[in-house]
Amino acid sequence: MKQLTLLIVLVVLYCLPMQAQPGKGVRWSHDGQAYFKATPAGIEVYPLSGATATVKVPAAAFNGLPIRDFYFSADEKKLLLYTNAKKVWRYETRGDYWVLDIATGKLQQLGKGKPASSLMFAKLSPDGTKAAYVSEHNIFVEDLQSGNTTALTTDGTRRFINGTFDWAYEEEFGCRDGFRWSPDGKQIAYWQIDATKIRDFLMINNTDSIYSFTVPVEYPKAGESPSACRIGVADIRTAKTTWMQVPGDQQQHYIPRMEWVPGKNALIIQQLNRKQNESKVMLCDAATGKVRSLYEEKDSAWIDVKSRWDDDNIAGWDFIRNGKSFIWVSEEDGWRHLYNVNMEDSKVTLLTPGNYDVISIAKIDEANNTIYFAASPENPTQQYLYKVLLTGGKAERITPANQPGTHEYKISPYSNWAIHDFSNAVTYPVNENLQLPAHKSSTNAVMNAISKAGNAPNKPEFFDITTVDGVTMTGWMSKPANFDPAKKYPVVFYVYGEPAGATSLDAIGAGRNFLYDGDMAADGYIYVTIDNRGTPLPKGRQWRKSIYRKVGLINARDQAMGAQALMKKYSFIDPERVAVWGWSGGGSMTLNLLFQYPDIYKTGIAIAAVGNELTYDNIYQERYMGLPQENREDFVKGSPITYARNLKGNLLYIHGTGDDNVHYQNAEMLLNELIKYNRQFQFMAYPNRTHSISEGPGTFEHLSTLYTNYLRTHCEPGGK
Template structure:
């Protein structure tokens, strides 16, 4: 028996050795379970000057906060993990995020966080006084994981945070907790935002300390007029649970929004007069205007084609009491005192419109204001000359002065080094798929590329130190994992490599694959679309292979990037190994750096022009590359890309024989006001555009294999729209495949094995309906 067991074990080991996984091949397990191809980054937090901190493992458990001075390779422990052990505990706090007081004597730690829509923005906060060593939890009697956006005041006297949709302040000397705002009902939100503001303007933290620490400016949202959307959680227990939240669909009522300033000492609120119509204007950005006396506010009209930049004086503004009038409906307007108009040309007292940004299509809201010259000017980006450039705006208004130049887009303004009189920004004048660092003098002279010319391709992202002397640069391309280096600026001299991803590079080097090709596809009328193409290794040009198109196509993003991709890119590489061509194309209207006309051409025609142009590109590709099989062309996308995939197979069945639509919006009338109206206008003014752009109206034309997937807890693109599409397909007796992921959100990633399950489903569908390999 022992001999037999020994022999059996040896046989098993020999068999296992024979079945050792092939390192040259990608698998779903390697990509989505083991995540072998996820790149390692270098997390850091700039402190002051050229110093930064990092979280590093402590010998006894927990994390030390380690300080690195300038370009030094060796750090010093600034806050040991032992200082972060609460009273009565033996283990250090887990650190989700941390921040410092201005003089770094106080450390604020955030942990035990819970998800609110997209991010974990509600949790617990702890404060460490580094001089006394006192560590205590903030919030008084607040329930666990109930505080949001805690910030230490500039004078170190208080900490403010949002709790239960109100702003609270905690005295750091006497430990007294005070509620600064008092919402009238559950529909009023102070210091944070409703669903649509968070999703479409990218803002969650809704309050700002004044530089002197005496006041707090904040957004107030009243979403009582907004109709509720309902989701059902069938997994919660014996009976299902309903979840309701305000979601303004196109053409419907928005929330009211206004800006208040509350005194920390007196808890008195002053309301800033920004509009006579608080429901049909958006306050997209607000912050202190480099002092404690005035605010810089960006106000958009509902169509979002006008941005009024308002300089509002805080002191001297008439205080208005928040008392609702007696009315015969549940929706309460804001008080009349807060309704002074600025849209008629008559500015409210204490207000001054210093810049008016307009566009025939829409204006973009960006976080690129940096005050310079003692608060007399600030930076601004605008497309007013046809390209996105940097401008300087005077505090008292007047015509903006352009700083950057050329037929190129400033992709992002990164840093202003006033001492060196330089502005750093990201651009890529020659190739829209790439990203490089540029600099220009504040006076508009000596614009130049900072990323070395030796870097001939790829994406280079930068994190610049407060003094502008150092930067972490992460460089990658579609075939090469990222490397992160510390460099000096402006000479871009390498100091050291901090993350090389060497082991990942070795894994990638063993893979069977062809380098990604970046090509232009001529779609006629002197228009060329940029594309990224993956090809099967060692394919035979005399044979024919299937093609899978990955698409997004909407104004909120682009897909043709020369950078190391996420798991979905590795999945595309896996399909290429199996004998597929995989392409992604940026059509007109995507957020590519190709000028204003390129991006805005899609206005009022989302879902109409893009699928037509994508189809034209595929026709051209089939003509130019006879080794791609015209009978095996499929398309897939997520969210807006899911909608595009539906439009593709419904409207162009002669091209696409298969489509996979993940979390799509089949009917644009069901999406939110801010996003859809920005690009399509109001539905009453563009009835035909909304109909033509919505794939549900063309479901009767389905003549191929369709997979539609949705999460039932998708708060963004609702499961309701999925069911409406399913019903429409049934009405037309169209065969299709569907998958509903219970209680999963728009990302369809919650729960054990969800991601691997989804991509396994997609892989089987592709293999079944677009058979792999040469024919």
């Protein structure tokens, strides 16, 4: 059972465009030679050398509080503990915080008089004498010695938000923690979000009370203006705020990034216009609020912010030379590359020339004049560690050539150690500590795991397929057990197909269907995925952005033509038994394939789909589709409900009624269209479940059983 549960978790992580929980980063020791980890024994120190772990802070010191997360002060003399965590939309970002003085043993709760589990993003001041946090949409600073608390803001409400963000900013930019201590600890810079003009979307809870009640979400739909946003700097001593004089209409622009500039009483921010195709980096004088433009960028489609390529992490700014310049990621030359932006004269220098994409920055090692980054120039389904000189030049691969798959590196503060995580389609996740830049491991855990998995049965086969449109796509295929090429087998396509995620990665989860109750290979199914244009593979800007204003059209055609090309190439695929399924954007894709290409796809299972693109949030939908006020017809053409009348095959549609992300109204709009044209289908609503349909006892088992039974009934398994 443990292995099954682990597999489900891993496949969800790798195959669905889910986001990672905040606060998951490594807690490095001050000297960079070890990392800290919370265990039942307390906070333990794990040397990167592999030496035995020791207890730094015993659990008894904090009365055995169940620790959700923790942070040490810069001098490691104080320990900030996060416990009793509760969800805010998707993530557990509010709870209780405690501070432990390690030398004296004093343990004190922050915000003691405030409601339980109401504190968010507590942070110790740079000198460790104070703590700041958000509670009920206001920002507070608490003196750790006296316990006195100062409110830096007092006007916060559910719709007027200080120090954190509204639903759309969190979901689409990865913005959650909305304040920053100044380096000298005398000021706090923060976001203020004014959602008072945003209409509430009302979800209905029919199950937790005899009388139903509504659950409001401030949710700007496509075509609606976003929340207004501004940046303030609060003086800790006076509690007075100086507002930054950022140009432009506050409700027609976004400010997804803001940090303090090292060594200056200044902020650096990134502002996007509403269409998100114009980006401006600006410097803000914290004392006067005056702002000047530093670097501007435009794109005919859209511009991705840091969280889109940095594992949903929007925080931080990659400064070098003591804040005199910074490293910037841009697709200006057609590939995602690294640039050095000089803050004194705004000169921009390309650092990673070549026809390949930088996937993400792993570490900037200024002491050794090196930038470590992830890339995979030869195979877009994989990921490896590269390095380049800080002055730019030819990239050098660090990951050994005999370790094919997906690699991630968490590099220590001084860049001489890394925690190396690895998996591929047949190798379960494994990690090891290794030394850089030699990539030397004392345990060889990754190589041993690769060798052990080398003879795994029923390996998924990776392929390239070219369609009649001349589009070449990557994918994988998992064949049935005891495969006989002379027989014809049913095929199940797993799809997503939007800019938020790729499915053809060479990582654990490839070839596995976490929702199927049983063994698809043993039952005689072929399982396939293909990544169409518009997915975030490292194949260049044109690949990713060709989907602009064509979501629901170009991606659906790529999938359909890819399926046709596969069936033409492989005679063992039975064209009469073709099924497709997906979740969220993949659910939308499933509907579009069933409705737009009914002669190809015979059975579909769509979960939590956007049936009408006009119902989804403005940040996501307008980024990829433009503004409905200007090109509404594109939204209509890309929406599955437009083609619902064309349904010929078998459809199972599933949605949670408490979905705050893709609202349940999508299900009812779709049902109305199908009913209008007398199209028969099966429908399952999960009461009060969210987008993940994970809440409540028995939910996953029920969903898995429903999915499996429907597939077996309408797409008969086995070779013929």
